[in-house]
Amino acid sequence: MALTPDIHEKINTWLTGSYDAETQSAIRQMLAENQEDFLSDAFYRNLEFGTGGLRGIMGPGSNRMNRYTLGMATQGLSNYLLQSFPGQEIKVAIAHDSRNNSPEFARIAADIFSANGITVYLFEALRPTPELSFAIRQLGCQSGCVVTASHNPKEYNGFKVYWNDGAQVVAPHDKNIIREVEAIQSVSEVRFQADSSRIHLIGAELDAAYLAKVKELSINPTAIQRQHNLKIVYTPLHGTGITLVPKALAQLGFTNVHVVEAQATPDGNFPTVQSPNPEEKVAMQMALDQAKALDADLVLATDPDSDRVGIAVKDNKGEWVLVNGNQTAALLTHYLLSARKQAGKMTEQDFIVYTIVTSDVLGDIARAHGVQAYQTLTGFKYIAGIIRDLEGQQNYIGGGEESYGYMIGSFVRDKDAISACALLAEMAAVAKDHGHTLYEEMVHMYATYGFYKEHLISLTKKGQRGAEEIQEMMRELRANPPRTIAGQPVVELRDYKTGRIRDLRTNLETETGLESSNVLQFILEDGSKISARPSGTEPKIKFYFSVRQPLASAVDYDLADRLAGEKIQAIIDDMQLK
Numbered sequence: 001m002a003l004t005p006d007i008h009e010k011i012n013t014w015l016t017g018s019y020d021a022e023t024q025s026a027i028r029q030m031l032a033e034n035q036e037d038f039l040s041d042a043f044y045r046n047l048e049f050g051t052g053g054l055r056g057i058m059g060p061g062s063n064r065m066n067r068y069t070l071g072m073a074t075q076g077l078s079n080y081l082l083q084s085f086p087g088q089e090i091k092v093a094i095a096h097d098s099r100n101n102s103p104e105f106a107r108i109a110a111d112i113f114s115a116n117g118i119t120v121y122l123f124e125a126l127r128p129t130p131e132l133s134f135a136i137r138q139l140g141c142q143s144g145c146v147v148t149a150s151h152n153p154k155e156y157n158g159f160k161v162y163w164n165d166g167a168q169v170v171a172p173h174d175k176n177i178i179r180e181v182e183a184i185q186s187v188s189e190v191r192f193q194a195d196s197s198r199i200h201l202i203g204a205e206l207d208a209a210y211l212a213k214v215k216e217l218s219i220n221p222t223a224i225q226r227q228h229n230l231k232i233v234y235t236p237l238h239g240t241g242i243t244l245v246p247k248a249l250a251q252l253g254f255t256n257v258h259v260v261e262a263q264a265t266p267d268g269n270f271p272t273v274q275s276p277n278p279e280e281k282v283a284m285q286m287a288l289d290q291a292k293a294l295d296a297d298l299v300l301a302t303d304p305d306s307d308r309v310g311i312a313v314k315d316n317k318g319e320w321v322l323v324n325g326n327q328t329a330a331l332l333t334h335y336l337l338s339a340r341k342q343a344g345k346m347t348e349q350d351f352i353v354y355t356i357v358t359s360d361v362l363g364d365i366a367r368a369h370g371v372q373a374y375q376t377l378t379g380f381k382y383i384a385g386i387i388r389d390l391e392g393q394q395n396y397i398g399g400g401e402e403s404y405g406y407m408i409g410s411f412v413r414d415k416d417a418i419s420a421c422a423l424l425a426e427m428a429a430v431a432k433d434h435g436h437t438l439y440e441e442m443v444h445m446y447a448t449y450g451f452y453k454e455h456l457i458s459l460t461k462k463g464q465r466g467a468e469e470i471q472e473m474m475r476e477l478r479a480n481p482p483r484t485i486a487g488q489p490v491v492e493l494r495d496y497k498t499g500r501i502r503d504l505r506t507n508l509e510t511e512t513g514l515e516s517s518n519v520l521q522f523i524l525e526d527g528s529k530i531s532a533r534p535s536g537t538e539p540k541i542k543f544y545f546s547v548r549q550p551l552a553s554a555v556d557y558d559l560a561d562r563l564a565g566e567k568i569q570a571i572i573d574d575m576q577l578k
Contacts, residue, residue, distance in 0.1 A: 010043045023060045049181040051174040055158030071190040076181030078116040091119040095132035096147035097305040098266035105147040111194035124203040128240045128306035130416035133166040148305035151277040166413035167384030213411040219339040224253040227429035231296040235260035235287040237276040238267040239304030278310025302417040308404040309417035313438040326359035326454045329400035335427045337369040353383045353399035357544045384413035451551035453564035486570040492523035
């Protein structure tokens with residue numbers, strides 16, 4: 001791809017402006033080697049500061065994650081904080097994960113905040129993202145940020161921004177911060193020179209306070225005492241989970257936890273996996289092999305910043321299988337509500353939250369227990385928003401989304417794999433105490449509340465042309481929505497961008513009641529649901545499928561699962577999604 005005049009102008013700015021010699025040398029080398037495609041992608045736009053912050057491939061360039069794009073984002077956030085809290089001591093907390101450059105990026109952010117007169121609480125070493133959310137409220141901060149790219153490949157890093165409630169920023173702050181970041185026209189406006197007197201290191205005392213809150217979530221400590229020898233295999237996938245997950249499990253009373261040693265050391269190159277994503281079986285393989293060798297009861301795996309957890313259990317044939325995000329969210333909801341009811345802890349004010357692309361079985365479970373269930377857009381900032389709105393009126397129990405994120409209790413306001421690991425282990429211990437496996441609990445759950453099967457396809461479209469293709473796909477789906485899918489009439493169209501729901505049988509329109517988001521949902525006559533959603537952080541468009549299949553008894557589960565899978569495949573084939 002030939003470099004456009006605009007790209008040439010940006011490159012020249014980086015070669016002549018206040019950028020370090022190493023960065024400028026790397027750009028000159030790419031020019032000398034005619035790496036035009038690479039340069040075009042690195043400079044064709046500014047790395048977008050979205051509603052959650054930054055995320056991108058690391059390297060030189062305006063569309064890359066580096067000290068300058070991070071610096072301009074941090075300066076813009078500093079400017080907004082100074083406007084929002086005039087006359088106050090402004091405090092921020094900063095954490096980072098195990099990725100390459102994460103400690104350096106966290107320190108750069110701390111330096112810039114401090115140079116702007118802001119007090120900084122910087123974690124002394126890597127820590128899980130949920131602990132950063134906890135620290136913000138614990139320390140009375142107005143904001144916080146964590147340097148992480150979650151489960152993205154090793155080339156990526158990012159910068160997630162939080163507000164004073166411990167949740168990722170939402171309206172109006174998100175758009176206001178974006179405006180301030182975009183107002184930074186040059187790196188010369190960024191205050192890189194630290195005021196070290198304003199930077200305070202934190203660590204062990206926050207760990208202890210956080211772990212104490214995790215322990216309070218336990219509902220069945222006596223079952224854990226009886227099943228303390230439950231055999232658990234855990235892998236942090238070279239990430240931050242190693243700092244807290246083993247401690248959290250030990251604190252609850254589990255004495256037979258086996259860490260996958262080859263993946264225990266934090267390492268931003270993630271040397272044993274192609275992608276450190278617990279949604280993928282290949283990332284879980286070492287843990288699965290160790291579990292098989294040990295004849296374990298449960299496998300737990302957390303992503304690099306420990307906000308997501310993947311699990312594996314043995315099925316009825318004794319084979320190890322992965323439990324997907326929808327199934328895990330449903331199991332946790334079923335356990336939390338039934339265990340609280342049995343323990344006499346249920347109240348009329350209890351509620352759960354799940355997202356519009358998460359299995360509707362969560363709502364069915366809640367209704368069966370007489371508990372209110374709310375739905376939100378994708379993202380835990382929206383779940384946290386409902387908690388914030390209902391604080392003092394209703395009691396949040398738990399919530400989650402299909403992408404392996406769960407939040408139990410409200411002391412953290414983001415997805416939290418540490419507390420999820422603790423409760424999943426407790427759930428497995430309670431099941432074993434009753435003579436069951438977690439897999440049997442799952443089958444029984446579906447036979448009780450109704451069986452749903454879900455599937456996700458992510459289509460990656462890289463670069464400038466890829467972003468255009470994704471927008472074209474969404475435009476086409478809006479302009480010419482399908483009338484039938486896999487032989488089933490489309491009976492309802494939900495467009496979360498316009499906020500309208502249209503019943504195609506009656507042409508009646510209602511409102512979604514949620515803020516605008518670029519998501520389309522097609523509801524079929526048999527209750528199947530297809531959702532199309534471009535990712536806000538990756539060059540992907542995601543298609544979510546959910547079908548419901550009759551399940552009269554647990555003995556029919558395998559047949560129902562196969563028939564539901566055939567329904568999903570028919571939908572994928574008809575929509576020609578490849």
